[in-house]
Amino acid sequence: MIIKTKKYKLETSTYIKMAMLEILRKQWWFIIGPIAIACLAFIWPSWWFISGAILIVVLYLLFWAVQFTGVTQLEQNKIIFEKMAYEIDGRQILMKINEKQGMPVNWDMIKTAKKTKDAYFLSLSKAQFIHLPFRIFNNPNDLKMMDAYLKRKNLIA
Template structure:
């Protein structure tokens, strides 16, 4: 699994990061770890439920040769173990030291070049837009998903497949209520569209 500090977070907050005077600035917010876990688990199981069928099928496979209800029990146990391990992989992210900067109380400053996660006047984490893989607009918030870090060049193919298939989503959560005006929200959404993080729309606003 790619750790949060492998996704461009720079290992924590740095000093004296400055955004453009024309940057969009938000109110302060704090991403709750329980909210992250709930949203991340929903993302993971929306995609990975099909993989839970693999341990179930493996548990039932011996029933082809020896008919017994024990094989059904084994299939259920293997499936539950898979679900618990995959869920623990997700819930563990919020507890990791590398993840703590994502759950600080902060405000955001966004311009064409970068996204600043600002905790205080002289303390901010800088993300460039190429560190964001995609965005999602929910009913009450935006989610900005960080790109996974590049694996070492000598990583075995099967490890690459595992890393891609069972990656854990790490994202920033920007509630709509933190924008200072509806216009700021429209400008931010237009910025996301120009960065190809959201589908383009005709007549988008400009920053």
């Protein structure tokens, strides 16, 4: 059975916000190092430790923000931010711009999947993901079928 969705456009601001949250969720451990450096201020009182830790965290977040903003500006990634419909079946997810142009994404390309309160989040890499809000599905049966596909592919429990 094929699930056909309504057309949906991923906004660049939504992409940047979701990508930043995902990178922080995956790399939360990076914050531990600067916190340890800041704790040295209790042993040797100095504002250098605290300001250095804050600077490291800010530069790290700025680095990723620039990376994700750059993705939205690249010509080869413009297709991600166009309005497209999705056709989902047991073999692939077909991202269709129109009836003649589309890009298939095989299920084995999806590394992780997450079901949030209002969308499916299918991660392909650090900077690439498919965001499928529930509102683009035509009926509740499509949502149940999507859950079944994700469970069959062992992407969600």
